[in-house]
């Protein structure tokens with residue numbers, strides 16, 4: 001049986017929700033300086049235009065906290081209503097202060113209340129507990145403000161920034177990452193805070209995948225059902241960054257894990273959104289466009305498969321949820337496009353058979369007319385809609 005989506009609680013981030021049966025949300029993070037309000041607005045406008053659903057910005061100092069209401073005011077004037085998440089490291093006070101102006105706060109359990117000293121020493125159980133008590137005291141004011149302003153919280157663990165305490169007990173491992181998050185979750189739950197989202201990021205997809213799997217097991221044991229934010233951190237750029245993200249995020253989505261995703265690319269942030277949509281579409285986690293199934297072509301191919309596929313995509317890529325198979329020949333073609341709604345299959349040199357589901361509805365159409373005939377067939381079957389302006393092909 002195919003995996004089903006993991007059951008989670010629903011968490012609100014401003015006007016949208018994640019987890020439960022909500023669509024898997026796409027998010028990104030600004031690359032500009034948070035104190036440069038104009039640059040932030042420019043970038044937010046570009047992200048909004050490609051339908052980025054949640055926008056994170058870094059808050060490294062009080063000046064950045066002070067910028068956030070100015071950014072939001074400008075967003076309001078431009079009619080941009082995207083939830084804003086503050087990303088805070090090293091300084092619990094900033095996390096507390098920014099609550100008033102954002103929808104969600106992200107903290108890193110590795111550095112929220114710990115400074116990395118790279119000390120090698122064994123912690124006794126009593127010393128370990130003392131550390132946890134210290135973290136709890138630092139979290140209490142944040143929990144208070146998160147509740148006061150109706151915010152959610154992401155406990156975002158990073159493989160590269162585990163605290164000395166965890167490194168000494170668990171090493172640089174997925175187990176250490178999971179325990180790092182669980183320590184925070186137990187404190188949050190003790191103080192009746194449940195609006196929590198978790199992430200386990202690493203630049204190594206194998207580590208990241210394992211950490212998320214172990215986290216889910218551990219949470220289930222403790223009756224915790226918080227949503228997951230998936231991402232491969234520092235994935236890089238161009239093809240490498242896209243493949244690494246697709247492997248890490250895609251693998252977990254195929255297992256039914258993940259409620260929001262961020263593709264981290266060393267490129268303009270708006271470039272991340274089509275990749276994220278493509279990962280969701282390819283794993284059938286969220287459908288944005290037409291699903292195309294096309295064979296790689298071989299010596300049996302009866303028509304120019306590459307140019308025909310492009311031609312069909314250009315005309316039909318906006319048909320959300322419709323599956324179209326483009327196959328070079330009838331030998332393997334119809335069998336391999338089993339779950340497609342429509343099939344465009346080579347039947348002889350430059351001759352095409354068209355299928356509706358498994359039924360062949362037109363035979364040996366000259367290839368010159370076959371794309372038009374395919375579109376007519378989609379229309380006749382009531383599955384056509386006109387393309388929106390600026391239709392974006394994934």
Ligand code: SF4
Nearest residue numbers: 295297298301328329
């Ligand atoms: S469907 Fe036909 S043309 Fe396409 S790869 Fe398979 S055998 Fe070759």
